[in-house]
Amino acid sequence: xxxxxxxxxxxxxxxxxxxxxxxxxxxxxxxxxxxxIGRKAAMGTPTARxxxxxxxxxxxxxxxxxxxxxQLVVVEGPLKGTSVPLAASPILLGRAQEATLVLExxxxxxxHARLFPQxxxxxxxxxxxxxxxYLADQxxxxxxxxxxxxxxxxxxxxxxxxx
Amino acid sequence: xxxNLAMPKPRRxxxxxxxxxxxxxxxxxxxxxxxxxxxxFDGDFWxxxxxxxxxxxxxxxxxxxxxxxxxPVMLPIVVALNGLGLALIHRxxxxxxxTGNNQLRWTLLAMAVAIAVIWLLKDHRVIRRFTFISLAxxxxxxxxxxxxxxxxxxxxxxxxxIRIGPMTFQPGEVAKITLAIFFAxxxxxxxxxxxxxxxxxxxxxxxxxxxxxxxxxxxxxSIGILVFQRxxxxxVLFFGLFIVMIxxxxxxxxxxxxxxxxxxxxxxxxxxxxxxxxxxLDSWWNAFTPEVFGRFPGGSAQIVQGLFGMADGGLVGTGLxxxxxxxxxxxxxxxxxxxxxxxxxxxxxxxxxxxxxxxxTRGFRAALGxxxxxxxxxxxxxxxxxxxxxxxxxxxxxxxxxxxxxxxPFLAAGGSSLLANWIIVxxxxxxxxxxxxxxxxxxxxxxxxxAVKTP
Numbered sequence: 001x002x003x004x005x006x007x008x009x010x011x012x013x014x015x016x017x018x019x020x021x022x023x024x025x026x027x028x029x030x031x032x033x034x035x036x037i038g039r040k041a042a043m044g045t046p047t048a049r050x051x052x053x054x055x056x057x058x059x060x061x062x063x064x065x066x067x068x069x070x071q072l073v074v075v076e077g078p079l080k081g082t083s084v085p086l087a088a089s090p091i092l093l094g095r096a097q098e099a100t101l102v103l104e105x106x107x108x109x110x111x112h113a114r115l116f117p118q119x120x121x122x123x124x125x126x127x128x129x130x131x132x133x134y135l136a137d138q139x140x141x142x143x144x145x146x147x148x149x150x151x152x153x154x155x156x157x158x159x160x161x162x163x
Numbered sequence: 164x165x166x167n168l169a170m171p172k173p174r175r176x177x178x179x180x181x182x183x184x185x186x187x188x189x190x191x192x193x194x195x196x197x198x199x200x201x202x203x204f205d206g207d208f209w210x211x212x213x214x215x216x217x218x219x220x221x222x223x224x225x226x227x228x229x230x231x232x233x234x235p236v237m238l239p240i241v242v243a244l245n246g247l248g249l250a251l252i253h254r255x256x257x258x259x260x261x262t263g264n265n266q267l268r269w270t271l272l273a274m275a276v277a278i279a280v281i282w283l284l285k286d287h288r289v290i291r292r293f294t295f296i297s298l299a300x301x302x303x304x305x306x307x308x309x310x311x312x313x314x315x316x317x318x319x320x321x322x323x324x325i326r327i328g329p330m331t332f333q334p335g336e337v338a339k340i341t342l343a344i345f346f347a348x349x350x351x352x353x354x355x356x357x358x359x360x361x362x363x364x365x366x367x368x369x370x371x372x373x374x375x376x377x378x379x380x381x382x383x384x385s386i387g388i389l390v391f392q393r394x395x396x397x398x399v400l401f402f403g404l405f406i407v408m409i410x411x412x413x414x415x416x417x418x419x420x421x422x423x424x425x426x427x428x429x430x431x432x433x434x435x436x437x438x439x440x441x442x443x444l445d446s447w448w449n450a451f452t453p454e455v456f457g458r459f460p461g462g463s464a465q466i467v468q469g470l471f472g473m474a475d476g477g478l479v480g481t482g483l484x485x486x487x488x489x490x491x492x493x494x495x496x497x498x499x500x501x502x503x504x505x506x507x508x509x510x511x512x513x514x515x516x517x518x519x520x521x522x523x524t525r526g527f528r529a530a531l532g533x534x535x536x537x538x539x540x541x542x543x544x545x546x547x548x549x550x551x552x553x554x555x556x557x558x559x560x561x562x563x564x565x566x567x568x569x570x571x572p573f574l575a576a577g578g579s580s581l582l583a584n585w586i587i588v589x590x591x592x593x594x595x596x597x598x599x600x601x602x603x604x605x606x607x608x609x610x611x612x613x614a615v616k617t618p
Contacts, residue, residue, distance in 0.1 A: 009198065013482040016191050017507065020514040023184045023243055027236050027521055030177055109355060125602065128536035130352060143602045 048100060069122055069148055069161035072115070077157030078104045086161070090116035093154060094127070107131050107155025113140075121145045122161060124152055131155055171601050174235040175227050181239035182223055186216055189246015192483060196254040199484025211253070211267050215246055218274045225278050226592065229285075232600035233592040234529060240522045241573055241588050244515070245270055245581070248574035251502055254484055255495040262495060262576050269578035276582060277589035287593045291537045294348025297341040304334040304341065305384070309391055321394045321568060333579035335388070335397045336570075339404070339548055340586055346405060347540035349377065350412040354536070358413050369417050378418070381405040382425050389433055395440060396555055396569035402426060403551045408544045412536075447565035465492045466559075466566050469501030473512075473561075480508030496575040497568060500560045516557065519572070523550040526591050532598030542594045545587045 072091065074082045084091065084101055091100040094112035103112065109129035116123055125143035126133040133140045134153040151158045190212045197208050219242045226233050249270065253263030284290070290297075308314050308323050315324035315331050324331050350357075357374045385402040388394055406422035433440045442461030449455045450463040450470075457464070468491040475481065486505040488494040494502045504512045526546025530539045549572050556575075559566035570580035 009482065012195060012198065014479070016188075016195055016483065017479065017510050017514070019184075019188055019191055020507075020511060023181070023188055023239070024514055024517055024521075026181055026184060027240065027518075030174075030181065030236055031521070031525075110358070123602075125534065127534060128351060130355060 048098060069146075069163060071162050072101070073160050073162050074101075075151065075158050075160050077155070079157060083162075086117075086122070088117055090114055093159075094129075101159075103154060103157050105155040105157045108157065112154050113152075115146065116143075129154075171232055171599055173227075173231040175223070175231065178226070178235035178238060179223060181236060182219055182242060185239040185243035186219055186246065188243045189215060189250065192247050192250035193253065195483035196250050199482065207253075207264070211249065211264075214267065214271060215242075215249065218271055222274055222278055225281055229281050230592055230596035232596045234525050234595035234599065237522060237525050237588060237592055237595070240518050240525075241585070244518055244573040247503075247515070248499070248571075248576075250483070251499060251506075251574070252495045252576045255488065255502070265578070266576050266581070269581045272578070273582040273585035277585040280586055280589035281593060284590075284593055287538050287541065287590065287597065288535055290344055290541070290590075291348050291351070294345055294352075297344040297348070301338045301341040301345060304338040305388065307334045317393075321392055323392050323394050323397065330578075333577070335392075335394070336579040336583035337586075339400065339583060340545070340590070342401060343404060343408070343541060343544035343548060346408040347537050347544055350408060351536040351540055354412045357409075358415070369421075370415070375421075378405065378409065378421065378425075382429065386429055386433075389429075389440070390437070393437070393439055394568060395433075395443060395565075396567035399426070399555060399567065400548065400551055400569060404544055404548050407547045407551075408540055411543045412540055443565045443567065447562060450562060465498065466562055468492075469498050469504075469560055470562065472501050473504035476505040476508045478509050480504075480506050480511055482506060496570065496577055497556075497566075498560060499571050499575050500557050503574075504560075515574070516553070519549070519553045522546070523553075525595070529591055529595035529598045533594050534597075534602075538594050538597065542591060545591055549584065549587065 069086055072084045072086055074080055079101075082101070092111060092114055093099055093101050093103060093108075094110050095103055095105065095108050096110040099111065109127070109131070111127045112129040113133045114125045114127055116125065122145065123143045124133065124135060124140065124146050126140040131154075135144055135146065136150050137153075146152060146161055148161050148163055151160055193208055193212060219238070222238060222242075226238065249263065249266055252266045256263045307325050310325075313325045313327060314322060315326040323333050323335050325334060326332075357370055381402055385398040388401065389398040402422070402425075406419055409418045409422075410416070430440075434444050435441075439461065442458075446455055446458075446461060446463035446466065450467050452463075455463050456467055472486060472488055472491055476486065480486075483506050486502070488498075488502040488505055491498045491501055500512070500515075503515055507514075523546050526542055526549070530542035530546070533539055533542065552569050552572055555564065555567055555569045556571045558564040559569075570577050572584045573581065
């Protein structure tokens with residue numbers, strides 16, 4: 001195409017490179033907006049170890065809410081009798097050392113299940129464990145709300161929420 | 164996490180804007196090629212561009228309906244790379260050749276298959292049921308090119324092709340996906356077993372011998388590909404995929420140490436035993452020696468011509484359609500990175516490498532966000548496969564490592580690779596949809612009851 005001047009071709013050449021980088025910078029700015037949601041949210045729930053290292057990551061003190069669960073009690077299994085006070089932060093259950101409640105239970109996975117508050121209720125969610133998590137004899141396939149006194153079974157351990 | 168879960172954003176409109184930019188890149192590249200080549204703006208240009216636009220928008224609409232929370236940048240990145248690839252392949256077509264249109268047909272087919280994956284697969288966790296079926300499928304796919312009758316024989320030194328009627332296909336590309344599914348399924352159920360037992364030697368904990376079984380198998384499969392199919396690249400890709408997935412699953416550095424030792428050992432033996440591997444190493448190490456340059460087969464002319472091309476391109480490149488990539492053998496497939504370096508320069512090549520990097524990080528982001536071990540491993544494995552492929556190709560073309568015959572994802576001419584990589588993107592989009600979407604907290608009403616689950 002000789003009817004297009006050399007200058008136009010050169011301008012288009014650089015224009016194309018510019019276009020490529022415009023695309024890249026728009027993608028990067030999208031990703032930036034996607035990542036800047038506060039350190040806590042970006043990293044997921046801080047584990048106990050992270051909280052020890054960075055105290056600023058510690059979850060905010062619990063807000064006073066209406067009648068609801070205030071402790072988690074192990075009613076069966078090797079840790080029977082243990083209780084964990086519930087704050088407004090999620091709880092990781094499993095055999096892994098970073099778990100909030102470290103289950104010494106051969107039938108539990110490292111990161112077995114997660115108990116997290118949403119609104120005024122607590123939800124339990126299986127984290128892809130090998131032997132599954134049972135809420136009142138029903139195996140969890142998704143996050144479900146845990147009512148007070150309903151048994152949650154993980155391996156040989158049974159836990160309950162108490163007011 | 165809680166704040167994050169409270170209001171997940173679909174961000175589909177952002178995707179649409181980025182997609183329009185990405186299409187502008189692809190079509191812009193085509194029109195630059197059109198301006199600078201005698202073929203100019205023929206009917207093909209308008210036809211190809213409109214098909215690409217329609218396909219990309221259709222994909223976007225499917226995401227709106229089926230995977231609302233999917234990652235908003237993956238599709239634009241892939242469309243930009245694929246569009247650029249189409250333009251470059253079209254640019255390399257000699258009169259009478261039809262590689263460009265063939266690539267467009269494969270692109271449309273691959274996008275249709277990826278759409279089907281997203282449409283039919285509501286949840287990626289379903290695939291976990293096919294763990295051992297995928298192992299069997301991988302075995303069949305890997306053996307297919309050696310079966311007389313459908314084997315396309317030895318093409319360019321490697322027998323990795325099958326021929327069905329007029330079409331040729333590389334089943335190894337799809338085997339990459341099925342193997343990743345198998346590794347993810349196997350490791351997510353047996354991770355604890357592998358993790359807990361083992362001897363401690365110094366700072367490292369080594370696995371039991373019987374847990375080494377899968378690793379030895381993966382190693383033998385890779386060696387088998389190298390010996391019987393003479394394909395160094397695929398062999399490295401499969402073994403690398405396995406090492407990374409087992410490392411991600413167990414976070415034990417000992418696996419990487421054992422794996423690298425096996426690679427070095429296997430590579431050394433292979434270079435002694437097989438002439439083609441020895442040639443590859445020689446033409447990498449002594450590329451600029453005249454006798455190595457002129458040797459046929461197994462010379463270094465391809466690499467060196469590619470390097471000359473990139474040197475000619477310099478910082479800003481010669482402009483699309485104005486270089487001499489026809490001097491480089493396979494400039495539209497194996498050496499497409501050299502073609503980009505020549506015609507778009509260092510600035511353009513870096514843009515392409517960055518696009519790959521961002522695709523890879525988004526894959527890992529999906530892996531971090533998703534809540535099930537299988538999904539995490541699968542997303543890691545699939546995005547790592549793309550990254551390793553890029554490293555092996557770009558490293559080979561720039562003479563950082565020996566050149567091996569792997570395809571550049573989405574860019575290089577080759578239908579099987581396109582199909583496999585689009586399916587990977589479909590799966591990654593599904594995983595990111597569950598990772599970014601809200602946690603389903605509605606009560607179960609008609610979920611199937613699972614009475615006994617066998618491990």
